[in-house]
Amino acid sequence: SQQGEEDPQALSIQEGENATMNCSYKTSINNLQWYRQNSGRGLVHLILIRSNEREKHSGRLRVTLDTSKKSSSLLITASRAADTASYFCATKEYGNKLVFGAGTILRVKS
């Protein structure tokens, strides 16, 4: 089962623009993670934000978390063609089980 919805389902932008993706989840969490997947390949871990954090940065990535609304957003600044990929949020249940959102397909046009 999927944790929640991701919005938008697809996003197409020009190189240099910012891309924002949103994720909602259903249960209370300890942390939320974002992953990237290039064209049906393995997932790459991007960033993890803990439930007691509101914002976190990593390079051109900025993640926010609003536990009261059960939502998170991922901002990619100054996007590049190489950022073209699918982006997933994930929350962790018992053990190492990750529950993924449906994902946002990002296309960056050069």
Place this chain on the structure above:
Amino acid sequence: KAGVTQTPRYLIKTRGQQVTLSCSPISGHRSVSWYQQTPGQGLQFLFEYFSETQRNKGNFPGRFSGRQFSNSRSEMNVSTLELGDSALYLCASSLAVPPPYEQYFGPGTRLTVT
């Protein structure tokens, strides 16, 4: 440090057959999880193994099984294949302790059932 490896990368099987997929975790990682990815259902958790024991299981029929060896390598098996089993199967490994359990994914095995 070598990443998570999965073999084979591509596989074509016929309905009714069985298949075994293999995953070698990052050295030192003791937790291995498996996921199925399909266009319709997205990424779904299959099971997790830790120290050769199944620690958690997703909502899949008993045709899906797995195991973990003492060197942490894991295999998953799907018996009596159905067309709907066509998917990308992803393996992820983790140190498991201490938290927060960042997981590292392999490139996946693309299974096509005809």
